[in-house]
Amino acid sequence: MTRSVSDSDSVRRQNRGLILDALRAGGPQSRTALAVRTGLSHASVTAIMQDLLAQGLVEEMPAAERGDGRTRGRPAILVGFQRKAAYVALFEIDVNKARLSLVDYAGILVDRIETEVTPTTFRQTAPDVFLLEKLALLRERTPKASGALRRVAISVQGILDRDGGGLKWSPIQGLAGSPFASSLEAHIGLPVSLHKRGRLLAEGTRWLDPDLLDASVATVFLGSTVAMGMSLHGQITGRGDEGATEFGHMNHVPNGALCRCGMRGCIEAYAADYGVLRTAYSVPETASPAPAVPAQQYESLIQRAEAGERTATHGFNLAGRAIGYGLARMLAMFDPSHILIVGPGARALNLMRPEIETALGASLIVKINGMPRIMAHLDEKEPIFRGLMMKTLSDIDQNEFAGLASAVRAAG
Amino acid sequence: MTRSVSDSDSVRRQNRGLILDALRAGGPQSRTALAVRTGLSHASVTAIMQDLLAQGLVEEMPAAERGDGRTRGRPAILVGFQRKAAYVALFEIDVNKARLSLVDYAGILVDRIETEVTPTTFRQTAPDVFLLEKLALLRERTPKASGALRRVAISVQGILDRDGGGLKWSPIQGLAGSPFASSLEAHIGLPVSLHKRGRLLAEGTRWLDPDLLDASVATVFLGSTVAMGMSLHGQITGRGDEGATEFGHMNHVPNGALCRCGMRGCIEAYAADYGVLRTAYSVPETASPAPAVPAQQYESLIQRAEAGERTATHGFNLAGRAIGYGLARMLAMFDPSHILIVGPGARALNLMRPEIETALGASLIVKINGMPRIMAHLDEKEPIFRGLMMKTLSDIDQNEFAGLASAVRAAG
DNA sequence: AGAGCTTTTTTCGAGCAGCAAAATAATGCT
DNA sequence: AGCATTATTTTGCTGCTCGAAAAAAGCTCT
Numbered sequence: 001m002t003r004s005v006s007d008s009d010s011v012r013r014q015n016r017g018l019i020l021d022a023l024r025a026g027g028p029q030s031r032t033a034l035a036v037r038t039g040l041s042h043a044s045v046t047a048i049m050q051d052l053l054a055q056g057l058v059e060e061m062p063a064a065e066r067g068d069g070r071t072r073g074r075p076a077i078l079v080g081f082q083r084k085a086a087y088v089a090l091f092e093i094d095v096n097k098a099r100l101s102l103v104d105y106a107g108i109l110v111d112r113i114e115t116e117v118t119p120t121t122f123r124q125t126a127p128d129v130f131l132l133e134k135l136a137l138l139r140e141r142t143p144k145a146s147g148a149l150r151r152v153a154i155s156v157q158g159i160l161d162r163d164g165g166g167l168k169w170s171p172i173q174g175l176a177g178s179p180f181a182s183s184l185e186a187h188i189g190l191p192v193s194l195h196k197r198g199r200l201l202a203e204g205t206r207w208l209d210p211d212l213l214d215a216s217v218a219t220v221f222l223g224s225t226v227a228m229g230m231s232l233h234g235q236i237t238g239r240g241d242e243g244a245t246e247f248g249h250m251n252h253v254p255n256g257a258l259c260r261c262g263m264r265g266c267i268e269a270y271a272a273d274y275g276v277l278r279t280a281y282s283v284p285e286t287a288s289p290a291p292a293v294p295a296q297q298y299e300s301l302i303q304r305a306e307a308g309e310r311t312a313t314h315g316f317n318l319a320g321r322a323i324g325y326g327l328a329r330m331l332a333m334f335d336p337s338h339i340l341i342v343g344p345g346a347r348a349l350n351l352m353r354p355e356i357e358t359a360l361g362a363s364l365i366v367k368i369n370g371m372p373r374i375m376a377h378l379d380e381k382e383p384i385f386r387g388l389m390m391k392t393l394s395d396i397d398q399n400e401f402a403g404l405a406s407a408v409r410a411a412g
Numbered sequence: 413m414t415r416s417v418s419d420s421d422s423v424r425r426q427n428r429g430l431i432l433d434a435l436r437a438g439g440p441q442s443r444t445a446l447a448v449r450t451g452l453s454h455a456s457v458t459a460i461m462q463d464l465l466a467q468g469l470v471e472e473m474p475a476a477e478r479g480d481g482r483t484r485g486r487p488a489i490l491v492g493f494q495r496k497a498a499y500v501a502l503f504e505i506d507v508n509k510a511r512l513s514l515v516d517y518a519g520i521l522v523d524r525i526e527t528e529v530t531p532t533t534f535r536q537t538a539p540d541v542f543l544l545e546k547l548a549l550l551r552e553r554t555p556k557a558s559g560a561l562r563r564v565a566i567s568v569q570g571i572l573d574r575d576g577g578g579l580k581w582s583p584i585q586g587l588a589g590s591p592f593a594s595s596l597e598a599h600i601g602l603p604v605s606l607h608k609r610g611r612l613l614a615e616g617t618r619w620l621d622p623d624l625l626d627a628s629v630a631t632v633f634l635g636s637t638v639a640m641g642m643s644l645h646g647q648i649t650g651r652g653d654e655g656a657t658e659f660g661h662m663n664h665v666p667n668g669a670l671c672r673c674g675m676r677g678c679i680e681a682y683a684a685d686y687g688v689l690r691t692a693y694s695v696p697e698t699a700s701p702a703p704a705v706p707a708q709q710y711e712s713l714i715q716r717a718e719a720g721e722r723t724a725t726h727g728f729n730l731a732g733r734a735i736g737y738g739l740a741r742m743l744a745m746f747d748p749s750h751i752l753i754v755g756p757g758a759r760a761l762n763l764m765r766p767e768i769e770t771a772l773g774a775s776l777i778v779k780i781n782g783m784p785r786i787m788a789h790l791d792e793k794e795p796i797f798r799g800l801m802m803k804t805l806s807d808i809d810q811n812e813f814a815g816l817a818s819a820v821r822a823a824g
Numbered sequence: 825a826g827a828g829c830t831t832t833t834t835t836c837g838a839g840c841a842g843c844a845a846a847a848t849a850a851t852g853c854t
Numbered sequence: 855a856g857c858a859t860t861a862t863t864t865t866g867c868t869g870c871t872c873g874a875a876a877a878a879a880g881c882t883c884t
Binding site: 825826827828829830831832833834835836837838839840841842843844845846847848849850851852853854 | 855856857858859860861862863864865866867868869870871872873874875876877878879880881882883884
Binding site for chain 3: 417419420421454458461462484
């Protein structure tokens with residue numbers, strides 16, 4: 001609740017931020033449209049826009065063909081982000097691959113590097129060195145963007161340490177322990193931020209569907225891990241990057257199945273791909289989890305379950321029950337209006353739905369508030385990347401460009 | 413994320429709010445002290461204070477004796493809330509009693525009415541009628557406050573309906589169903605708000621200890637029910653009064669012990685007084701819960717457990733396990749720095765602690781982040797009342813008085 | 825008693841917001 | 855060419871905060 005003094009500077013910052021937000025959400029648009037969208041007067045939009053143009057953050061664009069039918073009157077001049085005003089480097093680190101994308105201020109992909117990751121990758125090359133190398137390669141390939149690089153953002157899985165400089169634990173081998181984000185930050189002199197993949201999923205799905213932008217959505221990732229992100233009324237929970245939302249490692253059954261994390265009874269141990277497989281093949285719960293499940297093997301298990309094969313459906317039943325009770329327990333604390341299942345496991349939602357709904361139905365909150373709507377969204381890559389990108393660009397908008405007015409004006 | 417346009421009016425509102433906040437938190441103080449506390453310039457504090465004085469919201473006070481030793485210089489004039497600037501009526505409705513307090517704008521108790529509540533009370537008298545009657549009685553007894561009454565706030569247990577006008581479910585018989593808060597609001601023409609008791613506990617404990625004001629605290633109530641409220645960095649979770657935090661009815665064991673709510677396996681069914689008693693007396697889990705447990709009976713059970721009696725300790729062990737797993741599951745979503753146990757059950761914390769810690773220890777998050785600090789605070793009445801009062805007075809500060817400036821100045 | 829010291833509070837002028845309304849600009853239509 | 859229409863900019867005004875300087879209010883000391 002640390003509120004601070006408001007003065008004319010903070011007013012400008014707020015309203016500049018409003019305009020940048022509107023531009024971010026609505027794409028290039030006319031000043032008039034921005035005035036309507038933001039609620040600012042035309043005069044203020046003009047004044048702020050003059051600053052933004054002078055700073056080179058936005059540019060006027062050749063008016064698009066008027067698709068709206070109206071043909072009379074002075075044509076509107078569209079204003080949109082100046083692509084080269086800033087660049088961001090986005091890492092997505094996964095269990096089996098890493099991807100580095102260079103994106104410009106308008107959100108357009110400029111370059112991309114993909115790398116295989118194995119369990120030994122970060123043992124052989126320290127994470128900070130690995131990232132530094134990839135980043136150097138990228139900057140070399142696109143030198144003109146290099147100077148305008150403003151942020152590096154990294155998507156990871158695991159539990160962040162308190163200051164977000166590294167991971168305390170991660171399912172990705174060798175990643176936890178060293179504060180590689182802080183280290184990278186010190187080396188390149190740019191802000192480096194670490195984001196939990198689950199959190200980004202929630203951020204990304206917000207941008208997926210305009211209806212979801214201000215809704216409360218719990219996004220559950222099902223795949224080789226189980227994770228959750230949540231947005232409440234358009235706010236992503238957990239300010240900054242604190243707050244653990246380790247849904248996958250929420251306990252389902254005391255002393256239950258062995259999880260990859262080493263604990264027992266986690267939801268993940270039943271609902272991640274390896275958990276379902278273990279159940280389906282009647283491997284004892286306490287057996288060591290498979291290190292990785294080929295996508296194809298998981299897919300064929302889904303097909304066998306869809307065909308009605310008993311052992312396979314049993315696996316998905318236990319998974320559904322774990323997810324259902326997990327969601328029921330989550331609903332005792334939050335009240336999202338939508339529940340979105342994403343990732344490879346989303347394909348199997350219908351197999352799991354009966355058990356999920358049975359479990360949910362056993363909870364008072366669901367009995368009172370009604371069964372929440374559970375939907376599947378198959379592609380999870382897109383929301384993660386989109387979430388990472390939007391979060392990072394918005395961060396530049398609000399924390400860097402929204403407040404730069406007087407400094408630049410004084411200089412000019 | 414619905415941000416809005418900022419203009420000079422909103423600047424004033426913000427800064428007036430800042431000053432009212434400082435006054436609320438720090439009691440009567442000098443303008444200079446307020447300038448330091450809020451970060452505003454002396455000039456602005458003076459200007460705002462002139463408005464507040466003209467509106468009669470604050471008053472200058474005879475300077476207290478200088479306890480700080482400094483004796484030189486112009487003596488400071490303390491400014492504090494004008495007691496009669498506003499009054500609030502606060503209902504605390506409990507399973508066995510109801511209390512209505514009249515409090516002035518400075519937070520001083522003016523009058524209070526207490527009433528016994530039985531399971532038939534709200535069957536015989538509809539809740540809105542009941543409240544209306546008590547309120548009428550109070551206004552009659554203190555007529556001079558009646559005209560300046562600004563808010564009615566009600567502390568309840570249960571699940572609120574979406575607009576906060578009533579309850580969808582409540583452990584208090586006859587309270588759920590009718591939107592009595594809306595009804596009351598319509599009758600008296602004043603804002604009436606409904607607050608979950610657990611939420612207020614969190615709010616109240618914030619004011620208990622200055623250290624807790626900006627910390628993240630999960631407050632667990634243990635008594636005839638089990639409830640939780642949480643504040644994250646001084647923010648109470650769940651904006652407004654939405655969001656269900658039904659910790660007591662979070663599932664602990666599928667198909668477990670029968671709960672008062674009618675479902676099975678809720679934490680409450682193991683950890684509320686009736687649950688512990690049921691276990692201790694070896695009554696089957698599926699037996700109907702006792703309607704009410706006399707405080708004395710619960711206390712003697714604690715003493716028997718402290719004396720080492722097996723059946724009694726068993727009851728607290730199961731309770732501790734339920735709470736421990738519940739907390740572990742909660743920690744998968746939140747990351748509070750303190751966990752505070754309040755209510756009658758807080759007395760038994762040490763009996764439950766071993767099982768709580770065992771359960772917590774089985775969770776990945778605790779293994780990574782370390783065992784959270786769990787403390788007991790015996791008196792729960794005080795934080796609830798304080799929370800209800802502070803929340804309601806702050807609401808007047810921010811939503812009514814912070815923005816009244818121009819209107820009044822124009823009139824004057 | 826009065827000058828001097830110290831601390832608090834108020835006053836004053838500058839600077840920067842945003843807004844409403846008026847003015848200007850750029851088209852299409854007739 | 856002139857008019858209608860829509861977009862953008864300019865103008866004049868008000869409100870807010872701030873820093874600096876002035877005023878106020880006691881206390882102390884001679």
